[in-house]
Amino acid sequence: MRNIVGLLFIAIALAVPPVTARAVIPDGASSPSVAFYYGNDAPLELLDQFDWVAIEAANLAPKQRERLERHGTQAFAYVSVGELDAWRPQPSHLPDSVLLEDNPHWNSRVADLTSDEWQRYLLEERIQPLWNDGYRGLFLDTLDSYRLFAPEGRAAWRQQQALVELIGEIRQRFPDMKLLVNRGFEVLDRIHGDIVGIAAESLYRRWNPATGIYGSVPDTDSQWLHDHLSRARDEYGLPTIAIDYVPAADRELARRTAERIAAEGFIPWVSVAQLNQVGVGLIEPVPRRILMLYDKASTEAGELANTNAHRYLAMPLEYMGYAAEYHDVNAALPDDVLNGRYAGIVSWFDGPIPHGQRYADWLLEQMRNGLRVVILGDPGIPLNGALGNHMGLIEGSEQRQLRIADHDDMLGFEGMPSHPAPYQHGYQTTRADIIRHLTLEAPGGRSLSPVLSGPWGGIATWPWILQQAGEAQQRWILDPFAFLETALALPEIPVPDPTTENGARYWMTQIDGDAFVSRADFPGSHFTGELMLTEVLQRYRVPTTVSVIEGEFGPHSLHPHLRSQLEPLARRIFELPWVEIANHTFSHPFQWEKLDEGDLAGQGETQAGFNYNLPIPGYAFSLEREIAGATAYINDHLAPPDKSVSVVLWSGNALPPEEALAHAERIGLRNMNGGNTHITDSFPTLTRVSPMLRPQGDYLQVYAPQTNENIYTNHMRGPLWGYRRVIETYRLTDRPRRLKPIDIYYHFYSAASPAALKALQQVYDYVSTQETLPVYTSTWSDVASQWYDLGIARRLDGGWQIRAATQLRTLRLPPALGWPDLAASRGVAGVRDTDTGRYVALSGAGDSLLQLSPHPPETPHLRLANGRISRWERHDAKRLSLRLAAEQVSLHIALAGMEGCDIDAPGARQQQQGDQVILSYAGSHSDRIEVSCDD
The missing domain is CATH 3.20.20.70 (Aldolase class I)
Known part of the structure; x- marks a missing residue:
């Protein structure tokens, strides 16, 4: 300009x-x-x-x-x-x-x-x-x-x-x-x-x-x-x-x-x-992206999922409302002004990086422009010269035995070493505005700080991030939530929350198609699908996403002779009104990254002894065949006339390349699977909680909220009842922080043995007692995907603008921000305050305006429901109209602030509880509900 x-x-x-005073915003009609x-x-x-x-x-x-x-x-x-x-x-x-x-x-x-x-x-x-x-x-x-x-x-x-x-x-x-x-x-x-x-x-x-x-x-x-x-x-x-x-x-x-x-x-x-x-x-749009830097060249197979940044840092950031945007530090670095675009820069390298001086100059420029930087592990470059001067740090190391002289609550999150290792790397500070969260002291009084923060960000070095006793046994020393919040100076914002809607925790159920061809260890040698149909799917009539693998029993498969028996069984399952149809690929790739277009099936071998995919005779690997081809087979031969495939459930190690995600999106499929969340009472560490999303180029892979029964049963080698321990995972990903929705995620081989089937039923019985909002995996995949790009902006009048919130419909409100002012807000349906968070319900209509108040709302509002809003209209502070619909379960609604209010809810059984009215429906939908209150 x-x-x-x-x-x-x-x-x-x-x-x-x-x-x-707050600025007077120009007239919105013309401004x-x-x-x-x-x-x-x-x-x-x-x-x-x-x-x-x-x-x-x-x-x-x-x-x-x-x-x-x-x-x-x-x-x-x-x-x-x-x-x-x-x-x-x-x-x-x-x-x-x-x-x-x-x-x-x-x-x-x-x-x-x-x-x-x-x-x-x-x-x-x-x-x-x-x-x-x-x-x-x-x-x-x-x-x-x-x-x-x-x-x-x-x-x-x-x-x-x-x-x-x-x-x-x-x-x-x-x-x-x-x-x-x-x-x-x-x-x-x-x-x-x-x-x-x-x-x-x-x-x-x-x-x-x-x-x-x-x-x-x-x-x-x-x-x-x-x-x-x-x-x-x-x-x-x-x-x-x-x-x-x-x-x-x-x-x-x-x-x-x-x-x-x-x-x-x-x-x-x-x-x-x-x-x-x-x-x-x-x-002022709130930057919800964190520029996450990693060294692709030093990462196993160059795979993002193998990086410390993705495995350990993405989840805490997601909980706080921030999405990781990954960038290979070896590639060209962004050259626009990043302060205002990103909430910060985070790196976690394992050692020195190439092109170190270029990176140091770039990092210094970002700091000078006001963007905060968090450095974990190895900085990748020396923090000296102009960069060290700007940060107020002098690098140092000590090979003698050190003692912990002092530390604050930033350390000891899940564990704390009693004695530091002899060799330590750390920093001395040259400015008073640097906070030393951990101070180590050597004989003679010399001190080093390996964990500190300042106006430019923060740094935490090994071995003060994770305490490790092998690959499978590790826990956080550093409090990742507090450290990231402090070092990045993250502001209090209404947090987009993908775990909850209308005050209830999401619940989804999904079945991977593995072992649909297997016989169960029950009298009569039934197929696993037969027992799954009678003992689970017809017993628990909740939204369930079911997949099959075409390459197991289709016309060109490992077992084409079973087609006449298994295709009718699949049709019976897919005809159930509460079943959503999914594709679990054609040849079930076990290691996606090892397969190239045209590779013959059954080549190579994984560490677990499997081929890279099912050894289907004459099949040359093709992403088109895996996704679009298998989807067409299911739609043409197995799906009822009123249904079609909605989701692709990734197979094997669930690390599809960008091209696979592009194929799925091109034919209109959502996607799910991957991640490895399996925190239990035996290993109650958040290092076992995976992030929600894996960005790949222009696409997003949606991870399963919890992993499947294969992990809890030691790959079905025993204990076969082990899947009931997923209940521990549900609890530990709910409190003290609700990190994940509930996902009952398993395979058909869970019906292959009495112990596995009984454990699965116990899981269903437990989840049925929780306050949940059951949804299909396609619904939650949309929620998770929209979370990544959802726009939140501060208005100059103090309000918050939320744009395009059609699928993700919940904001978790930090108590310091107060309560929603329902009369002054737009598209805000209600609020529920729980020990896991203060959840603000949006109507799903799209653009919303959240105005805040120091006081809880007293006007009528939605407090809790197991269904989604299909219509919401607040006429004024005393009158509103609404409709809700649940997915395949009986609808229940709790409206609060109802003292002195009349309600017209055709078809609902009403119950008064204090200032609440509970509406219960025999079916899954409500008619129009009208609420009017006295002046």
């Missing part, structure tokens, strides 16, 4: 006065939230929270623009009207006479707007391709660049007349194109009917391109711009946007400046001069 008037500013200090972002890699999960976004179209793929629009964001493609940027393809047909002046500050050339060639270039080579690509909004910049060669008089008037004609021609050729302009005050009286808004830079804070210095705007210049913006707003009714600039690290100044602009009745956008930072506007 160019500000020609700004080139003449003189840098002087003008402090922005502190804001002591969209607006962002300007020209960075190389657009953070869609943040930008799609705005109503309008001006972007550089060259940096945005068509599917990214489509995503913005799906979330209700109008994209405005940047078009420089008065200048030709050097980095763009240079039109060979433009004569030199068209470009009259250089603008060295922006490496561009200023054009003659009266030139037919220039106008033809803009219309045909810049705007027409944008129209063809689907853009229906343009941000027209550099409208006043002509002042560099025609500052006033007749020459300036001719340029202005050409500008008016150009805008009129754009509107005539592209009638649906919305135009947002930067300045153009001289012609506003002639173009105001053709534009939807006007922006201008440097109302209070500016950047001087000649000096590269940020500063305040002189009073006279500020007043001049204020008057022009006021005129555009008041006389023409246009949304008026003030774009101010502050250093990347000074986020508080950006917020104060945005509040000051908003208090004047203008729409703010405060960012860095290059506009490659997610700044502050009428809303």
Whole structure:
């Protein structure tokens, strides 16, 4: 963006006065939230929270623009009207006479707007391709660049007349194109009917391109711009946007400046001069991504799932509401301003990394820009020189026996060594603002700190992260929740919670297709599927996702002779109303990463003695066949007419490559499986709790919340009753923190023995006693996937905006934030306070507004339900209408705040309990429920 008037500013200090009250947000009906972002890699999960976004179209793929629009964001493609940027393809047909002046500050050339060639270039080579690509909004910049060669008089008037004609021609050729302009005050009286808004830079804070210095705007210049913006707003009714600039690290100044602009009745956008930072506007999106760095070259098979960062850090971050975005430190590092885009950077390396100096320079730049960094394990680089000086650290090591001189509650989370190992690496501090969470002392009084935090982030070195006694026995020394929260200075936010809905914990059930061809160890030698049908599926009529493996018994399989017996059995199972159909692939890959397209089946051997996939005669491995082909077989031969495959349940080690996830998404399948959550009373450590998601390129793999019975039974070698210990896992992933929903996850071989079948029934019986909301795995896969990108933004009035929350419908509210103000909120259905969290229920309608109060709500609201909201309408504080529907179970609803209220709930049995009304239905759906209360 160019500000020609700004080139003449003189840098002087003008402090922005502190804001002591909340800013007055401009009228929402005419004031969209607006962002300007020209960075190389657009953070869609943040930008799609705005109503309008001006972007550089060259940096945005068509599917990214489509995503913005799906979330209700109008994209405005940047078009420089008065200048030709050097980095763009240079039109060979433009004569030199068209470009009259250089603008060295922006490496561009200023054009003659009266030139037919220039106008033809803009219309045909810049705007027409944008129209063809689907853009229906343009941000027209550099409208006043002509002042560099025609500052006033007749020459300036001719340029202005050409500008008016150009805008009129754009509107005539592209009638649906919305135009947002930067300045153009001289012609506003002639173009105001053709534009939807006007922006201008440097109302209070500016950047001087000649000096590269940020500063305040002189009073006279500020007043001049204020008057022009006021005129555009008041006389023409246009949304008026003030774009101010502050250093990347000074986020508080950006917020104060945005509040000051908003208090004047203008729409703010405060960012860095290059506009490659997610700044502050009428809303400030909460960065929910953590840039997680790992060294792919030193990772086993280069697999993300094998990294310490993924195995141990992703889960605590997910609980706190933050998603890991993984990046190989050996690849090109992001070069835009990351403060405002990420909540922090986290690394966990096992040793030195290549290209260390490049990484050190980049890391220092991010710290200087105000982004916090957490370093666990080996930093990968020496923390010395300019980087060490910035962090206030001096590296050191000690080979003599040390003693623990002091530590705080950051250590000893699950265990604590009584004596440090002789060799230790740590740091001495050079500043008072560094907190030493652990201090080790050597003979003679010399001390080192291997765990500390400061204004730049935090560091924790080996062996003070995990206490290990072999691969299978380890526990946290460091409190990962407290350390990450402290080191990253994570703010209190409403946390998107994928474990709970309407106050109840999710419950899903899934069966992998393994052993559907096997006979059970019962009298009569029934197939396992027969016993599973009669003893489990018909007994526990809850939403259940059932899969089969085509390669076990299909027409081209290991056992085609069983097809006549097993296909009818599969049809009987899939016809059950509470069964959702899934695909467990064609050849059941055991190790996905070892298989390439065209590999013959049955080649190679895993550590457990299995082939890489089932040895199906003549089969050459194909991802298309594994996913789309097996899905077509099930749909064509096994599924009833009113059903089709909804989910792919990954097989084997459940590490599908990105291409497999792409195949599943292309044919509309959700995905599930993977992870290894199996914390028990014998090993009550959170190191056994896996994350929820495994990002792979542009796709997400959704892990199963708990692992299957194979782990609890020692691969079915005994004890065969071992799966009942999953009940311990359910409890330990619920308290003291609800980390996971409930997943009853097993195979058909659980019906192969009396002990295994009995254990499975015990698991069902236990879960049936819990307060749950039963869902299909496809439903929860949607919840988990939406969690990754869900947008939350602070509003300048103190409220919270939640955009596109259609599947994920719960926010866990930290007690410090208070309670939902239901009357002032929108799309907020209720709240339930439990010992695992304060869960705020959203309606699922999409965009929501959460306003907060220090007091619990007294108006009628939803407290608990085992179904999902299908309709929610709060007419006022005393009246509401709602409908709910459960998945295949009888619906139960608890409404609170009902004292003095009447309720009309056809078909429900009602029970009053204090200020609550309990509604119970024989079926799974409610009719319209009406609540009205006395004044």
